[in-house]
Amino acid sequence: MMGKNLITGGLGFLGSRVAKRLLDDGEEVVLFGRTTKSRFIKDIEEDKRLKIVQGDLRNFAQVIEAVKDNDIECIYHLGALLANEAEVSPQTAYEVNVNGTYHVLEAARLFKVSCVIFPSTIATYGQGIPDVVNEDVVQYPNNMYGVTKVIGERLGEYYYHRYGVNFRSVRFPAIVGPERTTGLSSYTSLMIIEPAMGRTYRTYVDEKVRCPFIYKNDAVNALVSLRYADEACLKRRVYNIEVISCTAAEEAAAVKKYLPEAKIEFHPDKKSVEILNAWAKDMDGTRAFQEWGFRLQYGLEETIKAVIDEVRQGTFTS
Numbered sequence: 001m002m003g004k005n006l007i008t009g010g011l012g013f014l015g016s017r018v019a020k021r022l023l024d025d026g027e028e029v030v031l032f033g034r035t036t037k038s039r040f041i042k043d044i045e046e047d048k049r050l051k052i053v054q055g056d057l058r059n060f061a062q063v064i065e066a067v068k069d070n071d072i073e074c075i076y077h078l079g080a081l082l083a084n085e086a087e088v089s090p091q092t093a094y095e096v097n098v099n100g101t102y103h104v105l106e107a108a109r110l111f112k113v114s115c116v117i118f119p120s121t122i123a124t125y126g127q128g129i130p131d132v133v134n135e136d137v138v139q140y141p142n143n144m145y146g147v148t149k150v151i152g153e154r155l156g157e158y159y160y161h162r163y164g165v166n167f168r169s170v171r172f173p174a175i176v177g178p179e180r181t182t183g184l185s186s187y188t189s190l191m192i193i194e195p196a197m198g199r200t201y202r203t204y205v206d207e208k209v210r211c212p213f214i215y216k217n218d219a220v221n222a223l224v225s226l227r228y229a230d231e232a233c234l235k236r237r238v239y240n241i242e243v244i245s246c247t248a249a250e251e252a253a254a255v256k257k258y259l260p261e262a263k264i265e266f267h268p269d270k271k272s273v274e275i276l277n278a279w280a281k282d283m284d285g286t287r288a289f290q291e292w293g294f295r296l297q298y299g300l301e302e303t304i305k306a307v308i309d310e311v312r313q314g315t316f317t318s
Ligand SMILES: NC(=O)c1ccc[n+]([C@@H]2O[C@H](COP(=O)([O-])OP(=O)(O)OC[C@H]3O[C@@H](n4cnc5c(N)ncnc54)[C@H](O)[C@@H]3O)[C@@H](O)[C@H]2O)c1
Pocket: 008, 009, 010, 011, 012, 013, 014, 015, 032, 033, 034, 055, 056, 057, 058, 077, 078, 079, 080, 081, 082, 096, 119, 120, 121, 122, 172, 173, 174, 175, 176, 185
């Protein structure tokens, strides 16, 4: 059996899918989360190689214990407050996203964890950036979520240089899947989910919003393949990746190709549109491809088809 992984935020949308992938690959997984129940883990909760530890990232002792007691080799640090929640309470976002990341890095340092994988975000970029951003573009986020993720990236790099903690990070766009029904960028998923369920989708963005996205399987693949990338090939600790970049109107048109009856209406919410418009519109994934071979497996049409199929199977939408 291969390594033992701790997934913080492991009962969440992405964490549960990383867990599924690692279990499928024959690895052991410990989920660290505020609760022990979640709709996202119903397909894996019976697996004997899965353990759930209840804890709070804000509590250093609980993070340390989870690492120490479980002989952890790799931490996928996915636990965080996302954009909407972080805007509601910037103070809590600081505690969870910044202090929580510090706790994870300290635990990794103290217990010699071999790798820490951290999902960052396009929300770390702010206004005035080029249309396509690579890793050299300066990050000036205009929202608390982005601010906390920039701090996480820099702290991880510091721990790498100062203590040799093998921190690796990938900046994600919105992640799309049938499970993804809340959050600022969730329109990218809901625009497929709602019509696939035969319902009208009244979206909160306007036709021109261009929030890049990727299908969840590609996000999982990015994290797991980065974890196993050859250290000698990595020239940086934080990577941008290839994304799907289209406007909301273009996504709606693509959905209608597969669901001709789809009804999608635009009722823009000014604040949401303003925040989304400040995020990067497209990412340059050249370095991720050159240095660890990451490419999308799902383009726009494959993503739409995959989500429609999953909705029809009803695993996450019932
Ligand atoms: N979903 C996306 O579109 C997207 C895009 C870019 C980056 N990311 C990053 O991926 C990671 C996972 O996101 P997700 O979409 O699965 O969101 P999610 O909300 O489903 O998962 C986050 C998890 O963190 C947990 N959490 C929150 N506060 C905690 C605390 N104090 N202690 C322990 N656990 C806590 C939540 O309970 C939740 O299960 C996050 O770090 C997020 O920033 C997500």
